[in-house]
Structure formats: structure tokens, C-alpha cells
Amino acid sequence: xxxxxxxxxxxxxxxxxxxxxLLPMTLPVSITPEARMLYDFVEALPDSSTVxxxxxxxxxxxxxxxxxxxxxxxxxxxxxxxxxTLSNIPLGGPTMAEAVTRAIxxxxxxxxxxxxxxxxxxxxxxxxLSGMGQSIESIFPTDNxxxxxxQLPLMHSVVNYEQIAFIFEVADNATADYWVSIVNAGxxxxxxxxxxxxSAPKYYAFVxxxxxxGLLGGMKGAAEYEQLINRQGDAMVGxxxxxLVHLLIIALVIIGxxxxxxxxxxxxxxxx
Amino acid sequence: MKTxxxxxxxxxxxxxxxxxxxxxxxxxxxxxxxxxxxWLSIVGGFTLLLGVVSITRVNFxxxxxxxxxxxxxxxxxxxxxxxxxxxxxxxxxSPLFGRQSGSIYDWLFLYMDAPMMATMFATLAFYIxxxxxxxxxxxxxxxxxxxxxxxxxxxxxxxMGEWLFEQLPGDIPFFLNTxxxxxxxxxxQRGIIIGAALGAASMSLRIxxxxxxxxxxxx
Amino acid sequence: MVYSLVxxxxxxxxxxxxxxxxxxxxxxxxxxxxQETERAIFRTDRINALILVLVxxxxxxxxxxxxxxxxxxxxxKIPGLEAVEEAVGRATEMGRPVLYIPGISELDEIETIAGIxxxxxxxxxxxxxxxxxxxxxxxxxxLAAGQEVVEQAYIEVGKKDSYDKDIVRYVAGEQFAFTAxxxxxxxxxxxxxxxxxxxxxxxxxxxxxxxxxxGSIQIAGTARPEQLPFxxxxxxxxxxxxxxxxxxxxxxxxxxxLGGLKGQDFVKMLIVFAIILGVILTTAGVxxxxxxxFRAV
Numbered sequence: 001x002x003x004x005x006x007x008x009x010x011x012x013x014x015x016x017x018x019x020x021x022l023l024p025m026t027l028p029v030s031i032t033p034e035a036r037m038l039y040d041f042v043e044a045l046p047d048s049s050t051v052x053x054x055x056x057x058x059x060x061x062x063x064x065x066x067x068x069x070x071x072x073x074x075x076x077x078x079x080x081x082x083x084x085t086l087s088n089i090p091l092g093g094p095t096m097a098e099a100v101t102r103a104i105x106x107x108x109x110x111x112x113x114x115x116x117x118x119x120x121x122x123x124x125x126x127x128x129l130s131g132m133g134q135s136i137e138s139i140f141p142t143d144n145x146x147x148x149x150x151q152l153p154l155m156h157s158v159v160n161y162e163q164i165a166f167i168f169e170v171a172d173n174a175t176a177d178y179w180v181s182i183v184n185a186g187x188x189x190x191x192x193x194x195x196x197x198x199s200a201p202k203y204y205a206f207v208x209x210x211x212x213x214g215l216l217g218g219m220k221g222a223a224e225y226e227q228l229i230n231r232q233g234d235a236m237v238g239x240x241x242x243x244l245v246h247l248l249i250i251a252l253v254i255i256g257x258x259x260x261x262x263x264x265x266x267x268x269x270x271x272x
Numbered sequence: 273m274k275t276x277x278x279x280x281x282x283x284x285x286x287x288x289x290x291x292x293x294x295x296x297x298x299x300x301x302x303x304x305x306x307x308x309x310x311w312l313s314i315v316g317g318f319t320l321l322l323g324v325v326s327i328t329r330v331n332f333x334x335x336x337x338x339x340x341x342x343x344x345x346x347x348x349x350x351x352x353x354x355x356x357x358x359x360x361x362x363x364x365x366s367p368l369f370g371r372q373s374g375s376i377y378d379w380l381f382l383y384m385d386a387p388m389m390a391t392m393f394a395t396l397a398f399y400i401x402x403x404x405x406x407x408x409x410x411x412x413x414x415x416x417x418x419x420x421x422x423x424x425x426x427x428x429x430x431x432m433g434e435w436l437f438e439q440l441p442g443d444i445p446f447f448l449n450t451x452x453x454x455x456x457x458x459x460x461q462r463g464i465i466i467g468a469a470l471g472a473a474s475m476s477l478r479i480x481x482x483x484x485x486x487x488x489x490x491x
Numbered sequence: 492m493v494y495s496l497v498x499x500x501x502x503x504x505x506x507x508x509x510x511x512x513x514x515x516x517x518x519x520x521x522x523x524x525x526q527e528t529e530r531a532i533f534r535t536d537r538i539n540a541l542i543l544v545l546v547x548x549x550x551x552x553x554x555x556x557x558x559x560x561x562x563x564x565x566x567x568k569i570p571g572l573e574a575v576e577e578a579v580g581r582a583t584e585m586g587r588p589v590l591y592i593p594g595i596s597e598l599d600e601i602e603t604i605a606g607i608x609x610x611x612x613x614x615x616x617x618x619x620x621x622x623x624x625x626x627x628x629x630x631x632x633x634l635a636a637g638q639e640v641v642e643q644a645y646i647e648v649g650k651k652d653s654y655d656k657d658i659v660r661y662v663a664g665e666q667f668a669f670t671a672x673x674x675x676x677x678x679x680x681x682x683x684x685x686x687x688x689x690x691x692x693x694x695x696x697x698x699x700x701x702x703x704x705x706g707s708i709q710i711a712g713t714a715r716p717e718q719l720p721f722x723x724x725x726x727x728x729x730x731x732x733x734x735x736x737x738x739x740x741x742x743x744x745x746x747x748x749l750g751g752l753k754g755q756d757f758v759k760m761l762i763v764f765a766i767i768l769g770v771i772l773t774t775a776g777v778x779x780x781x782x783x784x785f786r787a788v
Binding site: 312315316319393404406460481 | 544660732735743755762
């Protein structure tokens with residue numbers, strides 16, 4: 001019991017993940033205070049505010065992070081916010097931003113250049129974050145498709161962070177730390193963070209310190225945000241699989257420990 | 273000279289960057305930080321060539337000598353150039369070249385690279401299950417505390433677990449969020465972050481003062 | 492050391508007088524311009540950080556001087572570092588290689604520099620024992636630094652002929668491509684010892700668990716708090732946070748480097764006392780001025 005071949009473990013995990021896709025189960029999630037704070041802050045933004053949505057995650061964490069960006073885009077567009085997207089990830093960041101924003105913008109009848117802009121990617125994120133404090137155009141003279149910012153109506157009224165009401169950073173790496181230390185600390189722009197479940201425990205301290213207005217952690221955090229905006233997305237669907245796998249892991253831990261104790265008692269009896 | 277010059281460069285650059293933090297960014301000394309980072313990006317760009325040369329040399333030698341697994345090394349070499357060459361060619365020559373939507377690079381990224389990255393990340397689920405099964409044993413009071421806390425938090429983070437907690441008396445999710453995540457977890461994370469930051473500062477100071485020289489191969 | 496460089500610095504200043512003059516004029520011009528446009532050139536809001544930097548530097552320098560003067564400095568044992576030589580010895584006995592990964596971050600990360608420093612120490616041990624060493628890296632700059640460090644280690648031990656440039660090899664620039672390669676290497680070559688020292692992200696568990704399946708003894712060290720649980724679960728020894736930065740000094744046994752560690756510990760004690768004082772003042776309701784002293788900008 002305590003020395004099960006790991007391939008049986010892998011098989012059980014595989015079955016636990018597949019079953020919810022064959023038998024879909026949508027389970028209501030409870031909302032954590034951190035997700036509620038993030039939602040409330042965005043809800044309280046004046047309509048037509050200019051916000052920034054940052055796609056700082058690699059394609060590998062698309063399952064956890066993309067539902068957050070999708071839910072955020074829906075929330076922003078419902079409030080008629082004007083959205084500027086960018087990425088500090090060279091491998092696919094701008095591509096993912098393009099895919100998410102264009103699809104959702106069509107739903108709301110939003111026009112590129114007027115209601116949303118994708119700035120794309122620039123190397124050296126510390127220089128990018130610092131430079132945008134002076135002038136966004138100095139860092140991104142053109143958008144992701146090469147159009148000069150001067151030709152985009154949205155960017156006529158946005159010079160630097162002073163015109164940005166809120167920044168939502170969705171990241172699977174440590175760039176969120178730099179956003180906090182450079183942008184929030186240096187320019188006072190309110191920020192929210194969406195991150196993978198592994199990194200989320202670290203950012204509770206930032207929420208407590210007031211550096212983040214709220215936090216979404218992993219697929220559960222994305223599901224909470226979807227529930228708050230009343231829109232079922234991939235995260236809520238994925239909670240079925242996540243639930244089963246978590247229960248499986250707990251069961252395996254209990255079985256392993258039972259085997260550990262029973263084996264220990266048996267050994268002591270044999271020695272005795 | 274071979275040792276002295278790098279130490280002087282490290283000292284001057286380190287001190288300059290520290291000073292730059294305390295001056296306004298629009299001054300000469302205050303803008304040094306940004307300027308040096310740009311220089312670093314430029315140098316880093318040139319060193320990309322080093323990496324390509326290294327990977328090509330190692331894999332090509334293995335293919336030529338027909339070492340074990342040479343076929344996979346051949347696929348590696350083909351993949352590198354199949355993705356790089358079309359991306360480097362001007363898109364004006366053909367819509368398949370360059371990195372815009374519809375190009376070979378874009379197609380390979382979206383339909384091969386991205387799914388493979390996501391798959392590798394997904395294997396973490398299997399690995400964490402086997403690691404938890406093997407490592408979470410109640411061998412001592414500390415490991416028992418670890419496994420109980422991990423189990424409870426895992427339950428808390430899924431709807432089925434939340435439903436289970438609702439059947440029990442008291443507001444367990446509130447307790448977990450307030451006292452475990454925002455209490456013990458936050459305190460420990462802060463402690464590790466402060467310790468690591470001090471360690472990093474100490475190491476940086478040793479490098480700036482020339483005490484630590486192993487990173488440049490001079491023990 | 493900087494102290495011995497002061498005469499050389501004077502020489503350079505005499506030689507580069509005009510350059511120094513140019514910088515001085517630039518700084519003065521900036522000052523004049525700033526006064527004209529009411530821009531402060533010195534960030535007085537960062538005085539608290541300046542004081543901390545000065546205190547920290549002074550303490551580290553004092554302890555380093557004491558160490559140079561031969562004062563004995565106590566350091567607690569770090570099991571992970573004590574096990575490095577033993578782990579390499581195990582690899583030698585089994586005739587299997589040692590796998591060393593200096594993190595997967597760029598060379599501008601201090602964790603990677605720490606990983607490269609430790610690599611130098613480990614390479615000396617593997618060179619002494621003639622144990623094969625493999626160091627896959629993710630970035631070209633790390634490749635260059637790693638090759639330099641390993642080559643120097645082999646030269647210092649007198650085994651220059653045993654050095655192979657491909658000990659340190661560039662694998663892939665993408666995180667999971669790198670991980671897939673290393674996992675494949677682990678399952679094929681079955682290294683006896685895996686050492687992970689540096690910045691790791693999501694691949695930490697993939698590497699550690701595969702190493703465990705391959706039967707390797709594993710020593711890990713990272714300053715990323717979110718990756719520590721995975722290393723602790725899957726590795727035999729784990730260095731947490733600042734222990735990674737202490738490792739190079741610890742393995743060198745040089746008093747001068749240990750002095751820097753002691754200085755760092757002293758500052759940590761100051762921070763602990765500051766936190767305790769803050770808790771007392773804030774609980775008493777008179778702590779706001781104290782909190783404002785540490786407000787970060």
C-alpha cells in the first residue's frame with residue numbers, strides 16, 4: 001500500500017481528469033475575499049476608464065491564466081473601459097493577447113484602436129516598466145501590428161501611467177514582483193494580480209500590504225471571477241477535474257500513511 | 273590585468289547602479305540604471321549566437337558519430353532551423369515567412385510549440401500526485417502537521433471540499449483563509465523573502481567589493 | 492580586493508582626469524537644470540533605504556575585516572552543503588555522472604550567479620575525483636560563464652586535459668524544452684547525483700521527481716519560496732532562500748567570505764528587533780510614525 005508503482009498513480013490521475021470531461025459537472029465555487037476585493041475594485045471604476053491588461057504568462061499556463069484574462073476582458077468591456085494590452089513574454093504573449101482581445105471585442109462591438117489596443121512585446125521588462133512611467137510611446141512607438149500609436153485614437157489621451165486607472169497583471173512568473181516594485185510603488189497605479197496556484201500564496205502579503213487590490217489564484221481564482229461576473233467559462237468547467245484530482249491525491253496520501261503505519265506495526269510485531 | 277579589470281568594472285557598475293537608485297531618473301546618474309539594462313539586452317542579443325553554435329555543435333557531433341539517440345538529435349537540429357530560417361526571412365518575400373499570423377513560425381508555434389509546452393506543464397499533475405503519495409508520511413510531528421495542512425488546503429481549494437466543510441460546524445473556509453493563508457502562510461513567505469533578499473544583497477556586496485570571484489572562474 | 496585597488500584607482504583618476512571633469516560638469520549642469528525646473532535630483536524620499544544600505548555595507552565590511560584578522564566565526568551546519576562532497580563521491584563509486592543545473596534564469600539574476608559560484612566549487616570536486624559532470628543551461632550568457640568557471644576549476648586542480656568544453660552545454664531557450672531534454676538525459680544516463688542550485692520555476696517538480704525516479708541523490712537550493720515545497724518533497728536535501736547565497740562562502744571555507752555571511756546575519760537580527768519594536772508600538776497604538784519610517788518608495 002505504501003509502495004505502489006507510480007504508474008498506477010499516473011493512471012488514476014489520468015482517469016480523474018478525463019471523467020469530468022465526459023460527464024461535465026459545473027460546481028458552484030465560494031468566493032474568497034481576495035477575489036471579491038478585485039472584482040469590487042474593477043466594478044467601482046468609473047465607466048470608460050482606461051485600464052491595462054498584462055499578458056505575462058507563457059502558453060504552458062494557459063489553462064490557469066487565460067480564463068482570468070478572458071473574464072477580465074468581459075468585465076472591462078461591460079463597463080465600457082478602454083483596454084490597453086501588452087506582454088513581457090516574448091514567447092507567445094502578444095499572440096495570446098491578440099487572440100483573447102479580438103474574439104471578445106467582436107462580441108461587444110468594440111473597435112480596435114478606439115476601444116482597445118495591443119501594444120505587443122518589448123524586451124527588457126524593467127526598462128519597459130520604468131520607461132512607460134515617462135511615456136508609453138517612447139517604449140512602444142507602434143502597436144503589435146506595426147501601426148504608429150499616433151494613429152490610434154485611444155492612445156491620443158494616454159501618455160503614461162497617470163492616465164491609467166487600473167492595471168491587471170496576469171502572470172505565471174516573477175514579473176508581478178517588478179510591476180509592484182516599479183509601477184505600483186513608483187507611480188501609485190492601483191494593481192490587481194492573477195497568477196498560478198503555485199505562486200498565489202506568495203502574493204497574499206502584497207494584498208495585505210495594499211500593493212495589490214485583489215488576487216486571483218489559479219484556476220479556482222479564475223472560476224471565482226467567472227462566477228462574480230456571471231459568466232461560465234473554462235475555469236468553472238475545469239473545477240470538476242480539479243476537484244476529483246484533489247480528492248484522489250488526498251485519498252492516496254491517506255492510503256500511503258495507512259500502509260506506512262500498518263507496515264510499521266507489522267514490522268514491530270515480527271521483531272517482537 | 274585579467275582579474276583586475278573585471279573587478280574594477282564590477283565595482284564601478286555596482287556602485288553606479290546603487291547610487292542611481294537615489295537620484296532622479298531624469299539626471300545623468302539616475303538614468304544609468306536604465307541605460308545599463310539596455311546595454312545588457314544588447315549584449316544578451318549577441319550571445320544568442322553562442323547558444324545556437326553550442327547546440328548545433330553538440331547535436332551535429334552526436335549525429336555524425338551515430339551515438340545512441342542520434343535520430344532525436346537530428347530532429348532537434350531540423351526543428352531549430354525549420355523554425356528559425358522562415359522566421360528570419362522577410363515577410364515581403366512570402367506570407368509564409370516572417371512571424372506574422374499565417375506564417376510558418378506562427379503555425380509551428382500555435383500548433384506544435386504551445387500545445388507541447390502546455391502538455392509538459394500538465395504532467396505536473398501526475399508528478400505532484402506521485403510526489404505527494406511518496407513524501408506526505410506522518411513520520412514525525414512536523415511532517416504530520418505538513419500533511420494535515422496540505423490536505424485541508426487541497427480540500428478548501430475545490431468545490432467538493434468546500435461542500436464538505438459546509439457540512440461541518442463553524443466557518444472552516446474563513447478560518448483557513450484568515451489564519452492559515454493570511455496568517456501563517458503570509459508570515460513564512462515574508463520571512464523567506466526577507467532572508468533571501470538579505471542573502472542576495474550580501475552576495476551582491478561581496479561581488480561589488482571583489483570578495484566573491486567564483487562567478488568569473490577565479491576561485 | 493578594493494582596498495588594494497585604491498592606489499590603482501588614483502592612477503586611473505589622474506589618467507582619466509578629463510573624463511572625470513566631464514562627468515562633474517554634467518552633474519552640475521543637471522543640478523542647475525533641476526533647480527530651474529524645480530526637479531529634485533536627490534531622492535530624499537529614499538533616505539531610509541540609503542541608511543539601510545550604509546548600515547548593511549558597514550556591518551559586512553567590519554565582519555569581513557575581523558575575519559581577515561583571524562577572528563573565529565561560527566557558522567551552523569547546512570546539511571545540504573555537507574552532503575555535496577559525499578554525493579559526488581557516491582557518483583564516483585557508481586561510475587555515473589553528476590548532473591548540475593545552475594537554475595533556468597538569466598545571468599543578471601543573483602540566484603544564477605550564486606548557482607554559477609557553487610558550480611565552480613562542485614566542478615573542483617568532480618575534477619579531483621575524475622567524475623563526469625554535465626551542466627545543461629538555458630541561456631547563452633550562463634553557458635559562457637559556466638564554461639569559464641568549470642574550465643578554471645579543472646585548471647586549478649591540475650586536470651586541464653580532462654576538461655571538455657561540452658561539459659556545460661546550451662540545451663534550449665524555452666523552459667519546458669529544457670526540462671524535457673534534462674528529464675530525458677536523467678532517464679537515459681541515470682546520473683548518481685543531481686544538484687539544482689539557482690532560480691527554478693514550474694519545472695522544479697518535473698526535474699526533481701524524474702531525478703527521484705532515476706534513483707539519483709538530489710540536492711536543491713533556490714530562493715523562490717513557491718518552488719521550495721516541491722524540492723523539499725522530492726529532494727534529499729534542500730537549501731532554502733539565503734542558504735543558497737551562503738553556499739558559495741560555506742563551501743569555500745574562506746574566512747573572508749564567512750565574514751560577509753556573519754554581517755548579513757547581524758543585519759537580520761537588527762530587522763528582527765525592528766519588527767518586534769514595531770509590533771509593540773503598533774499594538775500600543777503609537778506605531779504610525781514608526782511604520783512611516785520604513786515606507787518604501
